[in-house]
Each structure stands twice: as structure tokens, then as C-alpha cells.
Amino acid sequence: MAIQSVGVIGAGQMGNGIAHVFALAGYDVLMTDISAEALEKAVALIDKNLERQVSRQKITPADKAAAMGRIATTQTLADLGQCDLVIEAATEREAVKHAIFAELVPHLKPSTILTSNTSSISITRLASRTDRPEKFMGFHFMNPVPVMQLVELIRGIPTDEETYATLLEVVRKIGKTAATAEDFPAFIVNRILMPMINEAVYTLYEGVGNVESIDSAMKLGTNHPMGPLELADFIGLDTCLAIMNVLHEGLADTKYRPCPLLTKYVEAGWLGRKSGRGFYDYRGETPIPTR
Ligand SMILES: CC(=O)CC(=O)SCCNC(=O)CCNC(=O)[C@H](O)C(C)(C)COP(=O)(O)OP(=O)(O)OC[C@H]1O[C@@H](n2cnc3c(N)ncnc32)[C@H](O)[C@@H]1OP(=O)(O)O
Ligand SMILES: NC(=O)C1=CN([C@@H]2O[C@H](COP(=O)(O)OP(=O)(O)OC[C@H]3O[C@@H](n4cnc5c(N)ncnc54)[C@H](OP(=O)(O)O)[C@@H]3O)[C@@H](O)[C@H]2O)C=CC1
Numbered sequence: 001m002a003i004q005s006v007g008v009i010g011a012g013q014m015g016n017g018i019a020h021v022f023a024l025a026g027y028d029v030l031m032t033d034i035s036a037e038a039l040e041k042a043v044a045l046i047d048k049n050l051e052r053q054v055s056r057q058k059i060t061p062a063d064k065a066a067a068m069g070r071i072a073t074t075q076t077l078a079d080l081g082q083c084d085l086v087i088e089a090a091t092e093r094e095a096v097k098h099a100i101f102a103e104l105v106p107h108l109k110p111s112t113i114l115t116s117n118t119s120s121i122s123i124t125r126l127a128s129r130t131d132r133p134e135k136f137m138g139f140h141f142m143n144p145v146p147v148m149q150l151v152e153l154i155r156g157i158p159t160d161e162e163t164y165a166t167l168l169e170v171v172r173k174i175g176k177t178a179a180t181a182e183d184f185p186a187f188i189v190n191r192i193l194m195p196m197i198n199e200a201v202y203t204l205y206e207g208v209g210n211v212e213s214i215d216s217a218m219k220l221g222t223n224h225p226m227g228p229l230e231l232a233d234f235i236g237l238d239t240c241l242a243i244m245n246v247l248h249e250g251l252a253d254t255k256y257r258p259c260p261l262l263t264k265y266v267e268a269g270w271l272g273r274k275s276g277r278g279f280y281d282y283r284g285e286t287p288i289p290t291r
Contacts (some may be wrong), residue, residue, distance in 0.1 A: 001084070001111060001162065002084070002111070003084040003085045003157065003166065003170055004027065004028060004030070004084055004088070005027065005028040005029075005030065005082065005083045005084050005085070006022045006027045006029050006030070006083060006084070006085045006087065006213050007030050007031075007032065007080030007083035007085070007086040007087070007092055008022075008029060008030070008031045008087050008089060008102075009032050009033075009077070009080070009086065009087070009088045009089060009100055009104075010032075010071070010089040010090035010091070010142075011031050011032070011033035011035075011038040011039045011041070011042035012033075012038065012089065012090075012091070012254040013085075013143060013274060013275070014089040014117055014141060014143060015031060015033070015042060015090075016045050016049075016085055016143025017049075017088040017091055017141065017143065017144055017146055018045050018117065018141055018145055019031045019042065019046060020046045020049055020050065020067070020072055021034070021141075021145050021146055021174050021176075022174060023046075023067040023070040023155070024050070024063065024066070024067045024174075025144075025173055025174040025175065026070070026173075026213045027069050027070065027246075028072075029070055029072070029239060030073070030074060030078045030079060030080055030083060030084065031043075031071065031072070031073050031074075032073065032074050032075060032076070032077055032079070032080060032102050032116035033073075033075070033090075034075070036075060037271045039073040039075070041241075042073075042074065043071065046068070046071065047068060049144075049146055050063075050067055051064065051067065052117075053146070053255065058253070065264050073114065074193040074218055077100065077103050077104050077107070078103075078107040080104060080107070080108075081104075081107035081108050081109060081112075082109055083112060083231065084111070084112060084113070085112065085115065085170065086087075086104070086108070086112060086113070086114050086115065087115050087116075087117055088100055088101070088114075088115065088116045088117060088118075088128040088138055089116075089117040089141075091103045091235075091238075092118065092119055092121070092125075092238070092239045092243065093242065093255065094121050094125075095136045097116060097121065097126055098126070098129050098185040100127060101114070101126065101130050101161025102129070104197075105130050105131050105132075108131075108132075110132075110268050111135075112135070113135050113136075113137070113163055113166060113167070114130060114132060114135060114136045114137075114138065114168070115135075115136070115137050115138065115139035116136075116158075117139055117140055117141055117170075118138060118140070118245050119140065119186065119190050119239060119242075119244065120185055120187070120190055120194075120246035120247065120250075121185060121246060122155070122156075122185070122250070123137065123138040123154045123155070123156040123159075124156035124157045124158070124183050124217075125151070126156075127156040127158060127159070128156075128158075131225040133158040133159070134158050134159060134160040134163065135159075135163050136156055136159060136163075137153065137154060137155060137156065137159050137163055137164065137167055138153065138155075138156070138181075138183065138187065139150065139151065139153065139154075139167060139169065139183075140152035140153075140154065140187060141156070142189065143234065143235060148176075149176055149177050150176065150177055150178075150179055150189070151171045151176045151178050151179075152178075152179050152180075152181050152188060152189060153167055153168065153171070153178050153179070153180045153181070154181050154182070154183050154187055155180075155182075156183050157183070177223065179220040181214030182236070184250070184251075185246050185247050185249075185251055186243055186246060186247050186250075188232070190243050190247075191247070191282075194227060194240060194243045194244055194247065195244075195247070195255070195256065196227045197229075197231060197240055198244050198258060198259055199228075199264065200214055200218070200227075200229055200231075200232070200242070201226035201229070201232070201259040201261050201262045202259045202261075204229065204261060204279075204288050204291060205259050207261065210289065210291055211229050211279050211280065211289035211290065211291050212289050214227060214228065214229055215227020215228065215229050215230050221250055229280075230279070230280065231274030232262075232272065232278065232279060233278035233280055233282075234272065234273055235272070235277050236268050236271050236272050236273075236274055237262060237265050237270065237271045237272045237279075238266050238271045240262060241258055241262050241263060241266045243255060244257075244262070245258060248288050263286035265278060265279070270290070277290065278290070279291065
């Protein structure tokens, strides 16, 4: 099936990056969020990130103008009804995602492919609550979307071959590379990455190192571009905790127990970069460790 128009639900860190990449690749993008402010911020951020690509001569000013011209926003979910492909990238909470799909599905044309950018939640379970489980897939982008090469494709039990083949082709058209994962908690990337981040928080919690020494050790000792605590702040501590909870509950193994310190930071509303504070304080000129 040919995809031309793409609906993006949630204009947070991932939603804006997904809209950016699809618009640049020539798709018409309609982005929605419950918050008008989030939509405004997302469009401003896409403009800024495209400008950065222009200044590094990755794209031309005309490419940027064309991409911005392909992005529209709405606060009405039903407006996404005529899109060929919908990518849900709202908050990592299963109840939120079920509610979005329940509201959206009655407005969708029959051919629309419905996807979720969830980091961890069962695709089969999300699909089963829609009217089109065979046209439902996990479509998992990495942060920052304009930079990261990978997209994980996750088929639920009922997903049909045509839907999978269509998304493989879309990944190719946006210039990224697909890895196919089976539908088990947190799929491939987060099954491996999130326990490492959680272990870094335990290392902090138990006093083995402080924020600076843990991040420095992993950056300089294992050549990771970001330390695990810096990366956790970048992803969002609420999202990290949500993923650990899905792993813990879904695999029923205590080795996935979220670190109590991670829970504490989320309870404080210190969610990382997006809220101004997490394992680092981002409110000044340079990030300062909070422990
Ligand atoms: C939680 C989940 O479900 C799944 C996940 O996403 S897990 C998280 C996966 N992501 C990671 O692991 C990211 C790890 N970090 C990194 O790879 C790097 O630190 C980083 C790419 C984010 C930044 O790299 P850096 O070298 O420190 O910064 P910087 O030099 O500013 O940027 C590198 C390049 O990316 C570009 N870039 C960075 N952010 C960008 C953005 N938002 N939009 C467009 N381009 C961007 C820069 O323009 C630059 O391009 P050039 O190489 O062409 O010059
Ligand atoms: N952060 C990351 O590194 C990655 C995240 N993901 C996944 O992408 C999804 C989004 O994450 P991320 O962008 O980081 O999260 P953010 O918190 O940055 O953004 C989520 C956005 O969704 C909005 N939202 C919440 N409820 C609804 C709703 N009912 N309808 C429309 N929009 C809604 C939020 O609005 P408000 O702020 O007003 O609540 C917010 O703007 C999650 O499923 C996450 O697991 C996948 C890969 C990487």
C-alpha cells in the first residue's frame, strides 16, 4: 500500500522527531497533542533542528522550507482519520494509549495502518483493543529521531504480511534501517539498554559511584557517547521507569526490579532534560550533577 500522509499523535520529544523525519522525506504530516503549547514547541523545535541540518549542509534551505510546509497540527484527534499511516507517540502509559486508539479508531478509513512508537508495551495487547489488529504494528524510533539510524519493527500476533512489508518500505524511504523484533516486553533495544541504565542507578543508589564518576567511567571506559545517567535524563526518567515496570511485570523476574532511586526521582517530577532536572540540573549554563 502506498503511504503519502502520516498522522503523529503526541508532540513530545519523539513526536517532533518523527514528524521532522517524515516531512523531510516528502510525506504530509499531521501532528496532534492534547496540549496546544506542546504542538507550538514541537514545530519551533523542528524548525531549529532542520536549521541545524542546513547549517551543517546536510540539507538545503529549500529542503527545510518544503519540510516545514508539509507539517500541519491539530488538537482534534479525529482529524487524523484520513491519514494513510498513524504513529502514536504519546506518553508511555498503556491506559493513555488504549484511550487514544479507542477515540481515534471510529474516524479512521479502513486502509489506515495504525502503529505505536511504544518503548515496551505489548503490541498484541494494544492491537487487540482496536478494530484492525492485522493492520497494527510496533514502529519504534530511537531518540534523537533525526540522527539515529535504527527503527525497530514489531509484529503483533495478528499483524499481516502486507502491513509489515509496507512499513519496511517506509523505513527505507525515510533513509533508516529496520531491525525486526518479536513482541516481548521492551523488544530488543530496551530489553538490553534499560537494565543497564537501571543498574547504573543502583550503582548510584548504593554509593559505588556518584553521577559524574558513573557517567565518566562508561563514556571513557566503554566508548558510549553518553553516560547511562545522562542517557536516562535524555530519554526521560518517567519513560525509563515505565519500561522497567513493563519488564518487571511482563517477565516476572526480580532482576528487572526498578531501582527505588529511579522511582524517587520520578515522584519528585525530576524527569530529566525535559523537566529541567534529573540526575543533572539543566537550568543553568552547564548541566550540574544532582548527586
Ligand atoms: C528509550 C527508547 O525507547 C529507545 C531509545 O531511543 S534509546 C536512546 C537511543 N539514543 C542514544 O543512545 C543516543 C546516545 N547519544 C548519542 O548518540 C549522541 O550523544 C548524540 C547523537 C545524541 C549527540 O551527539 P554529539 O556528538 O554529542 O552532539 P552533536 O555534535 O551536537 O550532534 C551529532 C550530530 O547529530 C546532529 N543532531 C543532534 N541532535 C539533532 C536533532 N535533534 N536533529 C537533527 N540533528 C541532530 C548534529 O547536527 C550532528 O550532526 P553532524 O554529525 O552532521 O555534524
Ligand atoms: N524518550 C525516548 O527516548 C523514547 C521514547 N519512546 C516512546 O515514545 C513515546 C513518547 O515518548 P516521549 O516523546 O519521550 O514522551 P514526552 O513526554 O516527551 O511526550 C509525550 C507527549 O504525549 C502527549 N500526550 C499525553 N497524552 C496524550 C493524548 N491522550 N493525546 C495526545 N498526546 C498526548 C504529552 O502531552 P503532556 O505533556 O501535556 O502530557 C506529551 O506532549 C512513549 O511511548 C515512549 O516510550 C520511544 C523511543 C525513545
